[in-house]
Amino acid sequence: MIQRLLLALCAVVLPLSAASAKSPAVTSGIVSAADPRAAAAGVAILRQGGSAADAAIAMMLALNVVEPQSSGIGGGGFMVHHDARAGKVDSYDGREAAPAAANGYWFYKDGAPLPHNDAVPGGRSVGVPGNLRMMALAHSQHGRLAWAALFQPAIALARDGFAITPRLHNSLASYGKAIISDWGRAHFFNADGSAKATGTILKNPEQAALLAQIAAKGPDYFYHGEPAHKLVAAVNGASVNPSQMTLADLAAYQAKQRPPVCGTYRVYRVCGMGPPSSGGITVLLILKQLERFDLAKLGKDSPVAWHLLAESERLAYADRDAYLGDGDHIVIPQKGLLDPSYIAARSALIAPQTTMAEVAPGMPAGAPPRVRVAPGPEHGTTDMAVADAQGNVAEVTSTIESVFGSGLSVDGTMLNNELTDFDIEPTKNGYLAANRVEGTKRPRSSMAPTIVYGPDGKVRIALGAAGGSTIIAQVAKALIGVLDWKMSAQDAIAMGLIYTPYPGGVVEKGTQLEPMLPALAALGEQLRAAPLGLKANAIEQVGGRWSGAADPRSEGVAMSVTGQGTIIHRIERGPNAPHE
Template sequence: SPVAIGAMIRNPAQAALLQRIAARGADSFYVGPEAQKIVTTVNTAARNPSKMTTGDLASYDAKTRPPVCITYRVHRICGMGPPSSGGITVLMILKQLERFDMARLGKDSPQAWHLFAESSRLAYADRDLYVGDPDFVSVPVKGMLDPAYIATRSALIQPTTTMASVSAGSPPGAPARQSAPVSEVPGTTDLAVADARGNVVEVTTTVEGYFGSGLTVDGTVLNNQLTDFDTVPEKGGYLVANRVEGGKRPRSSMSPTIVYGPDGKVRLAVGAAGGSTIIAQVAKAIIGVVDWKLSAQDSIALGLIYAPGHVAAVEKGTEREAMIPALEALGETVQVTALGLKANAVERVNGRWVGAADPRSEGVGIAQDGTVTQIQRVGALQRAPE
């Protein structure tokens, strides 16, 4: 039965699990009784039982990945590297837009949002072709962010017209393509936090569906992350970078991002939930803060235009809808859509940390002094496929 809104939920089984891990170390989760519980649960699932073994869990290693960073205007921006596609795609969207005066155009300019859509298309095209688990495919991270390559991609963007078609480019270091043999629901969480010492953490995590795989062990939901792989392993006669392979980690759209000001100190930490819209949400929020001089809260609240392909999805019920005639005059093909958006941020304002939360869904922003951001809720959270 549904739990009443505002009700306190207690999970003593998970609390006990976390206490055991804290006392015994992380390895105790991957081997021994805990691992056996997980394997037994998925092996005996009533629906889609898994062939996972205790050896699979024992061989798993949570890996530290190098970040990807660029300079946008006078800010240094860092995000997650592959197998997450979020960081590199956010950075490509921003760098491709850097030659345009987004500040002068402003947040209410249809042309600014048209430029944002065009840059998104180019970045998503490269993401789809090249990004996967770097332990299995060669991801040309350096080439995708190479200034000369970014300049060639940016040159495809025109302020007054829309590209007739978009395809991935050929960044330096792109691997040779391998010839191939002849609806989602929300389950992603994001948080941004800073402490009095200046430590900043931005976390995005997901179990994929509302309750992941629908299985739990010791109060902990087991994820359904397999759906983040490309369902079809080949496209156009070539193997796709994000195809399913044993031991491989799926590509994600998660985009936890930290923005450093000209003084080298953290200016903003931002992330989002919402499948593949995460990338556009984070890029939009950064442009809002850096170019349009908005607060993180107001940047997050801006309506979105999400354009991973030819059609630009205009967020339903937002100020973006009024721009449709002007966007169509620029050649955009638009579709009004109720996007599943949920971003969060923490920003440094006049020496004080201030939280920001999305008005579209649950969440709250709390300032350093304990002040809670008052947020008017609008709409419900849905989710786009990653």
Template sequence: MNRSLAALALLLLAPATAEARRPTAKTVTSLGMVSAADPRAAAAGAEILRKGGSATDAAIATMLALNVVEPQNSGIGGGSFMVHHDAATDRTTGLDGREAAPAAADPKWFYGADGKPLPIFTAIPGGRSVGVPGNLRMMALAHQRYGKLPWATLFGPAIRLARDGFAITPRLHNGLNNFGRHLDPWARAHFLGDDGKALPVGTILKNPEQAALFGAIAAKGPDAFYTGAVAQKIVAAVNGAAQNPSKMTLADLASYHSKERPPICGTYRVYKVCGMGPPSAGGIAVLMILKQLERFDMAALGKDSPVAWHLFAESERLAYADRDLYLGDPDYISVPVKGLLDPGYIAARSALISPERSMASVAPGTPPGAPPRTPAPNADIPGTSDLVAVDRRGNVAEVTTTIESYFGSGLSVGGVMLNNELTDFDFVPAKDGYLVANRVEGGKRPRSSMSPTIVYGPDGKVRIAIGAAGGSTIIAQVAKALVAVLDWKMSAQDAIGLGLLYAPKLDAVAEKGTQLDAMVPALQALGEHVQIAPLGLKANAIERVNGQWIGAADPRSEGVAVREDGQTTQIVRAGAAPRPPE
């Protein structure tokens, strides 16, 4: 198993299997709703909806609450992408809050003193992996455009959680056990006991530093983070890190801006699918997977067909190969978006897929407008969180947010963990005489797999909003769930819970403990090089069925969907009774 898949296996932190993953009750409503990976974060968003907030307001409040209760995966020390549907104008937009490299970063940023690229897990801890955080600037831009409530109001639930405390969950506890070794002194003192071990499940954890920081940002806006004393502390933390010190400046922080990006929209059968554009590879790759499958009757094959899963794996391979070669920051490289989604190119790539046999090899294609580029090795480290918010007016905000690895770089400022997002760059800047599209450059934003997606039905109304967490598996998770909902007519809840066949290369991984276990011999007979292993998956969705919203949350996680009146979706998780609302 390669290093990325090994990291994925470690992330099966909640003891759940796809079998016995069934909702005991569906939350169906025309009221607003939030689906998130933690019930307290979803409740924070629902509280904002009750106060008359928009979907964007609820999404921001949910993100802030996740920073408190799920500090291992997301927060204002990291970045995000949002895909937004405006019900009044029927307009879909994408907002880019991806972290950026300091201006001083160069193509050898992740090289050691020996002149060789650092191993990925050596590069993660410390300052050099930290990108200029983008979350707060993205939140502020989204709030300026789509918010209804005052900015400060959105911070209320998160400040209460940080000030009054919250109970440590099994996922946070297990994350500390597995990934807490590189925490800085503040984080070790905050999250670990006197014995150096993770605090027990159920321990009430308070974070007064974070409450104070959130209070300052609520009162003064994002500049309280990007300038002044907090910015000085960030620069001091990353540049003075004991391991891999950086060269970030106050100007790097002060000059960061969130950007609107054109969403990537295309059709899949009778549906319109819209996702995030570059520097996220998610929107393009998800749509490529779906389009390459369009000529096959996936509905007739069904979810129990090994051939259907084989076809899905083959389409994954082709999309991931193109992703690795062509995708990056569009402000720095030419990304052939139109060429990758060109009908003729999609048809040519799809023609490589056979129902009878796996491909002997897989390589990127040459879409129209493709620049001469060659890929270099890269490993996405699983982490991240996803959330969906809808309001009673029909607006939708789908957000994927991350600090990259568990607890990011291990560095903290003001009670907030700082990201290690720059390790999403390719470490080797050139190969075979060509510059790599995703090489490190000053000010550049690294390629991402985050795939916040909104799908519209034939009536033009939102059918489902969905996203996922889990490194490079995100693309496959979203594509799998959409095939399950749109072709196999599964509920969003069951589609998310369905096991994943993850195949970014010739080798594939069938998610352990799922319906795929029994299919492995049949998949191998089709030429699939497949092994069974756990995958660290986590998705959230809200779908519209018969004019009503239905929430869904991944049974592998601790997530729920909460309606604005407080009603919570219940999920059966393996080995446990349904958890009451928190």
């Protein structure tokens, strides 16, 4: 079915390679998404004259249908948007929020904190979803097509059905026990309890009807109408970890336009999402701490280069864990963290031939006293990038947190478990945690939608990733690949990852990094090889032409819209793809 859909849309099919800049000039835009059906939705909107924001919203909605394990209107996300006409970058916060009744002991039972895995299922982990409000806010400022038009591809997929992909089947087989709603068990599994097979056509009439109502009535229907009543009933009446969410919690939720976090890296300007996302600041810290090293000369095959990246990650993640969270509820020393003198002092801790014995957060100017934070994982996430014919660019990362979120569903849509991105315990080592649960607070995120500008002021690359706190490392690694090592975005994304948010760390098993382990060990690195569930998407502009990239570990694809037709950028899949 995927192949039939793509062939129906496309008049031209070209392979994607390192020489992808040789593709025909784009006249109507380019998209990259984690699923071909979502990419096709974006193409359809661009062909109707839609903007980059319009296409991004349509892709988010389509992914809600075909990637129910990863994202959707039952979750939240962030958008970074480049406005070509105004020459500015905007960022939009659709992160979920805790109910007003939440407090630091939200995840306690019988006076003791729940283990993280015990806190995930059920109602208490569900935050007020933010994606629809974010879509509406971005559409009000950057949309060209009618709101209802953006829903039509997703409605058609839900109504007419779509084929289960290997990735979705593997998610069901591996994580399907997380689905605790009666609807979810009946929808995704056979009578004998086995996951429905790859290629099975799934229809979701409940979700199609919900999307049709939101298309006709606007987002208020979801936050004030019948779906709001169903959502509150589902989370408060959950058989596991019931919540205390109210209709007022949903009615009060608003997406927020935030100042983007921008900084320079060599001759480039890097712009990302600010708090409550930790992604933008942490990516900048990793890059800026490496700026004094000649990574281009070292090259991608140098163990020293990867060691330097590992050390910079450790320092940046330590500061992330100590200081970043929801700036509406805590004091974030953002100016101090990004101060050149502070970054220089942190960078001075990195040595090319030795590994730090200990890693601790620094003390940037403006840092609040006595802050401790423990990072939380994210896995049910997706990413997409799009540019339209006018040069506007949207980069979006969307999530429901864990695979299949809380396991609950409403009207055929999975609900998030984002509140487990908070610290389960409100204190650590006797100190108040910055990322503790509080009413109406938004949990810290690792999502890092990023737009990079070249020295000419034009967008050079837009990219983002999925995979929990590996997102930050994935984005930083890909940017170094493109900006320092002059790789294509496709090759930079496909390159193996070194992930070191703490002393020690992991290199991605089965990649070019695994044979480097002995050389890295000689530099003092104590790393192990392990598989990592990674997923990234990007679009880049080289020589005035757009090219797309999608992670070979995923089922993602990029598509260009030209006067000759639609170009599908084929991705060479790795031996273990697709996996979650």
